[in-house]
Amino acid sequence: MGGRAAAICFVLASTALAEDQSHIGFEPTVLVGAGGFAPSAFMSSWAQGERKPSVAIHALLVYRVFRPFDIGLHVAHQWLNVTGLPDGASAYSSAAGGGMIVRFHPLSLAHIEWIDPSIGLGADMFAYSRQATQLPPDLDTEVRSAISGAALPLVAGLDVMVTEGFALSASAMWSPWFLAESCASQGTALPACQATSGAPEHYFFVGLGLRLHLRFVS
Amino acid sequence: MRSAAALLALALSLPAHAWLLPEHDRLAAAGIRLLGTEDRQLLQEAWARGLAAAGPRFCSDAGQELSQRSVPDDSRGCAGFSALTALAGDHSCTPDELAATVESAPWVGPLLLNSRELGDLFFRLPADDQERVSAWREHNLALQQIDPLYVARAQNNAAHFLRVREGESTLDSYLQGSLAAGGKLNAVAIYAHFHRVALRAAARAAPGCAREGEAWRCGEAAAKDLRRALLAEAFAEHFLEDSFSAGHIVGSWGDVGQRLGTHDYYSEHGLDARTWSGEIYSARGDAFLSAEDERRGAAAVAESLGQLAAALRGGAAEGGSDQDLLVCQAATTVPAGLEPSPQLAEVVRDEPIPVSRAHGAPRFRSEVGLFFGLSLDGSGFALLRGSGLGYSDVRLRLGLGAGLALEGAFSRFMDGQLFVDLLLVASMHEYAVARRGIGFGVRVRMPFVVLPGDLLYLVAPSAIVNPDFAYQLAQIAVAGGLGRLQRQFILRKTLSAQWMLGREVTASWLPEVGWTVDVPVFQLSGDRLFNGAFATETVVQVGGTLHVGPASLLGGSSVLGGVVIGVSERIRRYTPQDCGKDCED
Numbered sequence: 036m037g038g039r040a041a042a043i044c045f046v047l048a049s050t051a052l053a054e055d056q057s058h059i060g061f062e063p064t065v066l067v068g069a070g071g072f073a074p075s076a077f078m079s080s081w082a083q084g085e086r087k088p089s090v091a092i093h094a095l096l097v098y099r100v101f102r103p104f105d106i107g108l109h110v111a112h113q114w115l116n117v118t119g120l121p122d123g124a125s126a127y128s129s130a131a132g133g134g135m136i137v138r139f140h141p142l143s144l145a146h147i148e149w150i151d152p153s154i155g156l157g158a159d160m161f162a163y164s165r166q167a168t169q170l171p172p173d174l175d176t177e178v179r180s181a182i183s184g185a186a187l188p189l190v191a192g193l194d195v196m197v198t199e200g201f202a203l204s205a206s207a208m209w210s211p212w213f214l215a216e217s218c219a220s221q222g223t224a225l226p227a228c229q230a231t232s233g234a235p236e237h238y239f240f241v242g243l244g245l246r247l248h249l250r251f252v253s
Numbered sequence: 254m255r256s257a258a259a260l261l262a263l264a265l266s267l268p269a270h271a272w273l274l275p276e277h278d279r280l281a282a283a284g285i286r287l288l289g290t291e292d293r294q295l296l297q298e299a300w301a302r303g304l305a306a307a308g309p310r311f312c313s314d315a316g317q318e319l320s321q322r323s324v325p326d327d328s329r330g331c332a333g334f335s336a337l338t339a340l341a342g343d344h345s346c347t348p349d350e351l352a353a354t355v356e357s358a359p360w361v362g363p364l365l366l367n368s369r370e371l372g373d374l375f376f377r378l379p380a381d382d383q384e385r386v387s388a389w390r391e392h393n394l395a396l397q398q399i400d401p402l403y404v405a406r407a408q409n410n411a412a413h414f415l416r417v418r419e420g421e422s423t424l425d426s427y428l429q430g431s432l433a434a435g436g437k438l439n440a441v442a443i444y445a446h447f448h449r450v451a452l453r454a455a456a457r458a459a460p461g462c463a464r465e466g467e468a469w470r471c472g473e474a475a476a477k478d479l480r481r482a483l484l485a486e487a488f489a490e491h492f493l494e495d496s497f498s499a500g501h502i503v504g505s506w507g508d509v510g511q512r513l514g515t516h517d518y519y520s521e522h523g524l525d526a527r528t529w530s531g532e533i534y535s536a537r538g539d540a541f542l543s544a545e546d547e548r549r550g551a552a553a554v555a556e557s558l559g560q561l562a563a564a565l566r567g568g569a570a571e572g573g574s575d576q577d578l579l580v581c582q583a584a585t586t587v588p589a590g591l592e593p594s595p596q597l598a599e600v601v602r603d604e605p606i607p608v609s610r611a612h613g614a615p616r617f618r619s620e621v622g623l624f625f626g627l628s629l630d631g632s633g634f635a636l637l638r639g640s641g642l643g644y645s646d647v648r649l650r651l652g653l654g655a656g657l658a659l660e661g662a663f664s665r666f667m668d669g670q671l672f673v674d675l676l677l678v679a680s681m682h683e684y685a686v687a688r689r690g691i692g693f694g695v696r697v698r699m700p701f702v703v704l705p706g707d708l709l710y711l712v713a714p715s716a717i718v719n720p721d722f723a724y725q726l727a728q729i730a731v732a733g734g735l736g737r738l739q740r741q742f743i744l745r746k747t748l749s750a751q752w753m754l755g756r757e758v759t760a761s762w763l764p765e766v767g768w769t770v771d772v773p774v775f776q777l778s779g780d781r782l783f784n785g786a787f788a789t790e791t792v793v794q795v796g797g798t799l800h801v802g803p804a805s806l807l808g809g810s811s812v813l814g815g816v817v818i819g820v821s822e823r824i825r826r827y828t829p830q831d832c833g834k835d836c837e838d
Contacts, residue, residue, distance in 0.1 A: 059745075060464070092831075098780065098791065100748060104795060108631065108820060133647050133681065134633045135793075135818050156817060160633020161647035161681045184683065185635045185645035213635075213642040230808030232641040 058102045061249040064095040066206050068242020070113050072130070072164075078236055080218055082166040082180035086128050091240055093206070095136060099248070103141040109136040109157050109188065111240070115164070123171030130238070132162035132186055147197075151194040151202065162186040162212055162238075176222045181191040182231065184214040186238065200248040203222070211235035270496050272414045273392060274364070275319055276340030276542040280494045281373040281487075281586050282318040283335060284554025292562035296468040299455070299565055300334060302462065303479030310355050312336075314368040319369040337487035338494060339368070340552075342413060346581035348447065348484035362397045367395050376575030378543050386521075387743045389540040390666055394732050397725075404724065406581040408807055409510075410505070412438040412758030413495045416605040417504035417716045424529040424602060428593035430578045436587040440492040440501065441601060447489035448557060448600075449725060453566035476759050486561050492580075493600065497550040499524040500538035503614045508830035514619035524614060526605035536605050549603060556600045561740055566834025571596075580651035620660040620788055623828045626672055628652035628696075634769065634798045636813035645815045647681040652696060657732055658788075658825065664746065666741045666749055668756065669731040671699045671708070675824055700739075705755035715835075748779035754796075767802025771817045788825040792829055794818070 071088025072078050079085060091114065115128040138155030163183035170176050187209035194202040201212030214234045218228035274279070285293065291607055293316070300315035310331055317323045317390030324330035330341065332355050344364065354361055371392045378385050396403050408725035416439040421427040431441040439512040461475025471479065495501050500520035520538025525532050528549075537543045573590040586785050608614050630650050635644040656672025701707045708730055716723035733740030739756065741749040759771040773796035781790040798817040800807070807813050 100777070100779070101745075133631070135820065158633065158635075159647075160645050160818065161633050162645075170562075183645070184642055185633075213645075214810075215636075215642040215644050228806070228808075230638075230643070232638070232808070 046175075058248075059099055059250075062095075062097050062099055062105060062107075062193075062247040063127045063249070064097075064204050064245055065243055066095075066204060066242035067091070068093075068175065068206075068240060068244075068245035069110075070208070070238065070240030070242070071115060072092065072212075073237040073239065074185075077214075077234055081182050082126075082128070082219075083124070083168050084117045084120040084126055084166075085138060085206055086117055086164070086166070087115040089116040091210070091242065093242060093244075097138065102146075103140050104136045104137070104163070105140070105153075107135065109134055109159060111159075113164075113167075113238075113240070117166065117168075120168070121171060123173075124168060125167055126167035126168040128164065130162070130164035132159035134159035134161070136188070136190065136207075138190065138192070147194045151192075153190075153192040153194070155190040155192070157186075157188040157190065157210075159186040159188060159210070162210075169180070178219065178221045179226065180217070180219045181219045181226070182214055184212055184216070184231075186210045186212045188238075194246050199248075202246040202248075204244045204246040206240075206244070208238075208240040210238040210240075212238055220223075264718060271410070271501070272339075272345060272539050272542065273337075273371065273375075273389065273496055274339040274343070274368035274396075275375060276539070277375070277491060277494055278319045278335045278368070279372065279542065279686050279769070280497075280547055280550040281335035281338040281490055281554050282316060282333070283551035284490075284558060285316040287551055287555035288558055288562070292559055295565050296334070296558060298462075299479045299483060301480075302469055302471045302476050303458075304352075306476070307352075307480070308356060319365060319372055321369070324362075324365045326368045327362040327366040328668070328688070330362045332361075334483065334487060337484070338490040339487040340364075341491035342443075342580060343406065343491070344403065345488075346406060346487045346579050347577040348450075348481070349577065351488060352480070353482050360401070361428075362494070364396070364399050367392065367399060375540075376640060377541075380537060380543055380671060383743055383746055385540060386666065386746075390743075397728055411583075412580050412585075413440055413492065414501045414505040415440050415496055415604070415717065416442075417506070417613065418609040419606050420609065420611075424598055425593050427529075427606075428601065430596065432587060432591040432593065434587055434589035434591070438578070438585050438587060440496045441604075442587040442591060443578065443596050444489045444496070444600075446573075446578055446588060447485045447492075448560070448597070449571055449591075450575050451482045451489060451561055451780040452564040452571070452596075453575060454478045454485060455561055455574070458482060458566060459567040461564055464578040476583040482561065485716045486557070490557060493553055493557060493604075494550050496601075496604045496724070497536065497546055497553070498538035499526065499536040499605075501741070502526060502536065502605045503609055504610060507616060508622070510827065511616050512616045514684060515614075516589070517619060518617035519614065520813070524605075528605055529601050531779075534604070546638050551791070553600055553603055554651040556603075560596055560600070567726055594835045618783065618786075618827070620658040620669075620783060620825070620827075622830045623657055624655065624672075624788075624825040625654065625672060625803070626654045626656055627735065627824040627826070628654075628674055628821050630792075630819055630823075632771065632794075632817055632819030632821075633799075634771065634809065634815055634817040636798070636800050636815035638808050638810065643808055643815070643817075644800065644802075646766075648761070649679045649681075650694065650759075656698070656825075658827075659727070666743050667731045668700050668733065668739065668741060668751060674699050676759070676761060678763060680763055680767070681768065686822065687776035689764045692761055692763030694759060696757065698757040700756055701734055702730045703735050705758075745779070747781050748777070751776045751778070752796075757794075764799045765803070766806065767800060770799045770801075771819070772798070773817070773819075774794050786827055788827070790823055791820065792823055793820045 057228040070091035093111040094133040097105040099105045110133040124135040136157035138153045140153045168178045194204045194207040214231045217231040218226040220226035304311045312331040312333040312703035315334045416431045458475040458615040464472035500516035526536040633647040635645040652674035655673030659669030674696040678692040680690035712726045741751045754774045773794035777793040804811045
């Protein structure tokens with residue numbers, strides 16, 4: 036049974052890889068949605084206040100190497116909503132990351148095109164979050180805090196073709212964040228940084244967007 | 254410097270190739286099958302007396318193709334007439350050398366076996382299958398390993414091409430120009446010369462042979478003439494067959510990059526061709542022989558062999574010189590005494606009309622020569638500390654550099670780039686913690702034979718003493734190193750994968766952060782676009798990285814290792830190449 040399934044998969048993969056060139060090319064995707072970090076002791080402590088989920092933009096620029104596979108770049112910017120600050124204080128907090136991603140499109144093996152689910156794994160070699168906290172007017176100073184590390188996003192996507200080369204896209208992401216460093220500075224002082232390790236933090240995102248399929252002359 | 258120049262000159266002097274050996278064999282064998290029964294019997298009798306009697310290296314059947322039967326292994330192979338047409342020109346410079354090659358060259362067995370195996374694969378594949386390109390590359394490299402003089406013989410490869418038209422509009426005027434004494438050697442002139450040598454030898458042999466019952470009997474002198482006739486005809490037909498390759502009807506001029514690129518482009522993609530007899534068809538070329546190419550080439554071969562058979566019956570032959578032409582030497586010119594004739598026109602009239610220089614087909618270029626490079630890449634690394642993350646970063650790098658590409662000099666899909674890039678590095682940490690994020694770096698790429706960098710300390714010095722040996726080493730390096738362990742795997746038309754540990758290293762430095770040395774291990778490269786002056790390609794690399802920096806940054810350690818992944822767009826702008834007379838000829 037297993038052998039038969041493997042043979043069917045092999046045949047499907049062979050036909051997918053032997054495709055014409057029309058499915059090969061760049062595919063940029065822009066997604067807008069909501070995201071944030073799962074609550075944890077560390078995430079509550081590295082800067083003042085609590086950072087709640089907010090709006091995020093994720094962008095993918097992948098190259099469809101074969102019909103069922105793509106590989107490319109992933110960048111993200113996440114706004115965070117800071118609450119729980121002392122009276123009179125305000126803060127701006129965000130997170131961002133960038134790296135590479137590889138995705139698998141299973142229905143492409145069966146040459147189904149109108150709907151294109153995918154799963155993928157990325158490596159955001161640089162992922163950071165920072166916060167600038169304006170302390171109350173009587174203190175008249177700003178505290179800047181940042182944490183940085185790397186993330187391994189797991190992505191599930193669903194693209195629905197609207198017209199040739201254009202699709203509506205939905206995506207969900209869960210990503211463990213491995214922290215390497217945390218820094219802080221106050222006023223005009225240079226940041227003081229220290230190595231930081233421990234269990235990974237967890238980032239999540241869900242969003243909707245658009246995907247294009249670009250082809251260039253060859 | 255001298256060694257590098259010698260190696261460079263040798264590498265860049267390798268011109269385009271021709272129909273592959275199994276393609277020549279197939280064309281000629283198909284031509285023999287088209288012969289009438291009597292002509293074929295006559296050819297077989299001549300073969301039996303003139304060549305097969307010389308030993309087992311010649312098959313007993315003149316029409317024997319490369320097959321499991323004729324070449325069961327590399328020590329028991331034999332060549333039929335069709336294989337002789339394949340061995341002519343590319344693996345021998347004269348008919349006598351062709352005979353010597355078959356009879357005594359130790360490499361002819363392995364060569365025939367390699368070609369038979371290539372043919373077994375090739376003729377099962379569609380013309381546009383990328384496995385053909387892969388097999389073509391492997392065969393090309395194998396030829397250079399098997400036949401030690403293959404590269405040296407190819408120095409006058411332009412002789413395998415049709416002369417471009419200089420305004421001639423009739424076959425007669427074109428033949429006049431191609432056969433003009435003292436002119437540059439070309440495929441028509443070489444065919445005409447050796448075909449006439451063959452016809453004269455056959456005519457001389459005819460009176461010395463008589464039918465006794467079912468068999469022929471020939472005197473010693475007649476047998477020698479038969480041998481001469483068959484070898485000269487096989488030699489001639491190699492060039493006749495080359496005349497049907499799309500890569501050989503578009504002319505061979507320009508620098509080496511243009512000559513290689515134009516030849517390879519039309520061989521693969523084909524060309525709408527019109528024959529002197531007025532027919533139109535799509536011609537393809539070396540490594541992409543189509544059924545139509547085979548049909549038309551075989552018809553010309555059959556016509557030529559028919560004329561040989563007529564001469565064997567005692568027909569009159571035209572006069573002229575019987576002297577051999579050294580077709581591999583660039584100094585050899587068209588001999589005196591060749592003129593257009595109805596016999597020649599009858600064979601050539603179904604050849605494609607070559608392009609004209611003024612209004613010919615567009616030229617293409619192969620990636621060969623010196624270039625200036627521009628690269629833009631993003632790479633991310635993660636340094637590991639114990640079981641956790643020590644440090645990570647994403648960097649953008651802008652590179653400017655120069656290098657040498659040898660891709661097309663050996664074959665295609667080779668790792669033939671040597672370059673040095675100076676890098677401007679921007680770290681994403683600038684945004685996170687206001688750490689200074691601009692630094693510098695250098696990237697070096699170089700293929701190697703055994704150990705990284707040995708192109709500099711092994712191959713280049715060897716070029717002073719023995720350029721041919723250095724060429725062989727350079728070819729091994731470009732082909733993937735010893736054992737081909739790091740060769741490129743062709744995944745698709747413009748996509749290849751490669752293990753590449755030791756071929757490239759990038760070192761970058763940032764203030765407050767230190768040195769990072771990236772060593773890619775695996776590479777995926779594709780989407781290459783090459784317009785003749787610019788080349789671009791996208792490269793994805795995965796590898797290891799070593800970081801040396803302040804312990805305070807790296808959690809108490811000053812050295813950490815990790816993984817790096819990167820994607821880059823690399824652009825190469827080629828500089829003009831000195832091509833001497835070839836720019837015009």
